[in-house]
Amino acid sequence: MKYLLILLWLPLCFACSDAHKTDVRTLTYASPYPPGHPFSQADIAWMESIEEASEGRIVFDAFWSGSLLSSDMSMLEIRHGVADIGLITPIYTRGGTHVLRTQAGFYGGINSIDDQVALFKCLAESFPSFRHELEGLKVLAIQGGNFPxxxxxxxxxxxxxxxxxxxxxxxxxxxxxxxxxxxxxxxxxxxxxxxxxxxxxxxxxxxxxxxxxxxxxxxxxxxxxxxxxxxGAYPARAMSEKVWQSLPADIQRIFEDAQATWEQNLKERLQEAEKRGLNFGxxxxxxxxxxxxxxxxxQLYNQMARKEAAGLNEFNIDGEAIFQKAQDLIQAGSPIQCNSGAPQ
Structure with a gap:
């Protein structure tokens, strides 16, 4: 009788194993940079952390060096499923990112990557135009950068x-x-x-x-x-909103919990890369x-930024309010403290 029960249990066990295998989700990740670039190294570390935290339920298929995703159309390409997740560059995107592109010039006087990222998040929370330009995307990381x-x-x-x-x-x-x-x-x-x-x-x-x-x-x-x-900072990694909505809630939490670590890793690799670049030069x-x-x-930088802010009126965006809020937060000192107030 004992052996009969074992024989009856084995098919059920294999069925459970097969069901677990079918629970694995492969997501495509794409970047215009090669895998050795500092951005890509941070991305690889992030993918490994997601795979580990999800216990293998999420795995990635990565495409580098622009083989799948372009620099100037990346946001549109991710929205339409060319890749599930990718590096996006709103500052190069053709059309539809007026505020995301222009706001990057409102950070005159900013002193650190941490403050860049914190300020962007404050502005995005305060002004709905940021969210409007990101419709169809789930932002996974905000990226600042070394000063040019x-x-x-x-x-x-x-x-x-x-x-x-x-x-x-x-x-x-x-x-x-x-x-x-x-x-x-x-x-x-x-x-x-x-x-x-x-x-x-x-x-x-x-x-x-x-x-x-x-x-x-x-x-x-x-x-x-x-x-x-x-x-300034900008949204730099994003997932298709359709893909995001298809993920179980516990997997979504893993992605959300990983955002701060990804942003920190990007900052550290950028700082290391700057030192390496100066020494190499x-x-x-x-x-x-x-x-x-x-x-x-x-002084001239901020004068021109204010003019660019006023130009957003053409797109029914109160760029001057965004510029002024950015400058007010910068002038209040580091670290940036976000008091968003009512959305505008």
């Missing part, structure tokens, strides 16, 4: 006058500022900058020092000027220049 400097091929840059005539790749929020300084700004995805520098299509790039190593800019540029461009005989007019530059 200016890397140039042959022309050193030491003061405001030296910007005149330079064709520079720059993030979208600083385009108006560089035009005011007499430069010729170009907004292109970072992956296109190296060949543009090598061919002389651009004279330089406004980018953090970590790119000297990670993007190999020391091979195509001789100078770096340590002028500080203030910069020195080792490869790049010439470092100080900048003599940082205070005047900062």
């Amino acid at each position: 400097a200016v890397i140039t091929r042959y022309t050193p840059l030491k003061n405001l006058e030296d910007f005149k005539g330079l064709r520079l790749r720059v993030q979208s929020e600083a385009v108006a500022l560089l035009k005011e300084l007499g430069a010729d700004p170009v907004n292109m995805p970072m992956g296109e900058v190296y060949p543009a520098l090598a061919k002389g299509i651009i004279d330089g790039v406004v980018a953090p020092a970590d790119t000297i190593h990670s993007m190999h800019f020391s091979e195509v540029a001789e100078h770096i000027t340590l002028v500080k461009f203030s910069r 020195r080792e490869n005989q790049m010439t470092f220049h100080s900048f003599s007019q940082q205070q005047q530059f900062d």
